[in-house]
Amino acid sequence: MEARHLRYAVALAEHQHFGRAAAALGIAQPPLSKQIGDLERELGARLFNRTPHGVFPTAAGDAFLSRARRALTEMSAAVVDAGRAARGETxxxxxxxxxxxxxxxxxxxxxxxxxxxxxxxxxxxxxxxxxxxxxxxxxxxxxxxxxxxxxxxxxxxxxxxxxxxDRLIAVVGMGNPHAGQGQIHVDQLRAQTLIVAPPEEEPATLATICELLGERVLPLGGTVEARDVHTIVGLAACGIGVGLGPSCMRRAARPDVRFLDVAPHTDLPxxxxxxxxxxxxxxxxxxxxxxxxxxxxxxxxx
Incomplete structure (x- = not known):
């Protein structure tokens, strides 16, 4: 049994006439009659009663057609779903x-x-x-x-x-003595408590900061670790220290902090x-x- 057998049976049930069904399917009537006969022999049951007034499903035909229509619907949906998946739509x-x-x-x-x-x-x-x-x-x-x-x-x-x-920038709370400046120099950073991402989180950023400060590691006790830029900004607002992070951090601006350029200009990875x-x-x-x-x-x- 093939999908075309299902389509032929459904078309015949809809048109109730071999000639009209064949025309709708775009095939000749004899091949349609033969295919329906082959299907009935395969199933071992008569699916249609042939009468002078038309061709009508038997009880077995009604049962078969119910599932055949669902199968054809699922096959059509499968084609659509496959196409959508191939186009990246699902x-x-x-x-x-x-x-x-x-x-x-x-x-x-x-x-x-x-x-x-x-x-x-x-x-x-x-x-x-x-x-x-x-x-x-x-x-x-x-x-x-x-x-x-x-x-x-x-x-x-x-x-x-x-x-x-991004380049490296600093963020300070309004009470920080550097808040009124447009930038902060690396020499001034060495005297500050630095708010930075922990080394296991952002090693590339931390390595850039250490290189800028001329230190292999940041001074123990001179840093506060924060896992994301919003926490860095928030802790700077609390007056904990000077936050260091990427220049896109400016998009997390709030009224109680100021962002400063770091001199010299330092690009981050x-x-x-x-x-x-x-x-x-x-x-x-x-x-x-x-x-x-x-x-x-x-x-x-x-």
Whole structure:
């Protein structure tokens, strides 16, 4: 039994005449009669009564046609679903990202992708650069957005492209003596309690700060650890110390803090989007297409 047998039986039941059913199907009447006869012999039951007034389903025919119609509907739906999946309109996207990516990169990309692909299930996970890279390498993520490119075993099998560039800035509460300045010099930072991301969370950022200060590690007792930019800003507002983070941190502005440029100008490692090399799959491909459109300066996406 093939799908065409189901279509032939349904058409015959609808038109109640071999000639009209054959015309609707675009075939000659004899082949239709033969196919229906073959189907009845395969099933071992007469599906239609042939009468001078028309062709009508038997009890066995009614039972068969009920399921045949459902089967044809499911087959049509399967074709539609397969096409949508192939175009990246359905499926799942697992994205890991550092908190600062929500300040500039992700709002426009996720908003556009969500509008154009409402049936894609997005699993979004805020995580540190180190955890995001590890999850991507382990196959637990489809995309990781990190500060600096992932490193370690398997990183050579990733496609990693820069999607944003930040420089180091400082944030202080209104009561800090530097709040009225436009910038703070590295020599002034050495005398401050620094609010920074912990080394296991953002090692690339911390390494840049240590290099700027001319220290291998930040002074013990001279730092307060904060896992995301909003906490860095909040602790600076409390007068705990001087927060250090990416320049996109300015988007987390609040009235009780001031943002300062750090002198000398110091670039942080770029914001990097990574995914596994090879065929990215239709959903990931659709996400990359949106990123290309909204981030025209991004190079290396494929």
């Amino acid at each position: 499926g799942r996207l697992r994205l890991g990202f550092i908190g600062s990516a929500v300040l500039e990169l992700l709002p426009s990309v996720l908003s556009r992708f969500g509008r154009e692909h409402p049936d894609v299930r997005m699993a979004l996970h805020e995580m540190s650069s180190a955890r995001g890279a590890a999850a991507l390498l382990a196959g637990d993520l489809d995309i990781a957005i990190t500060r600096g490119a992932p490193r370690g075993a398997g990183a050579e099998n990733l496609v990693s492209v820069s999607v944003g560039q 770029p914001l990097v989007m990574s995914y596994r090399a090879g065929d990215p799959g239709p959903v990931l491909g659709a996400y990359l297409d949106v990123t290309r459109e909204l981030c025209p300066n991004v190079r290396g996406l494929r």
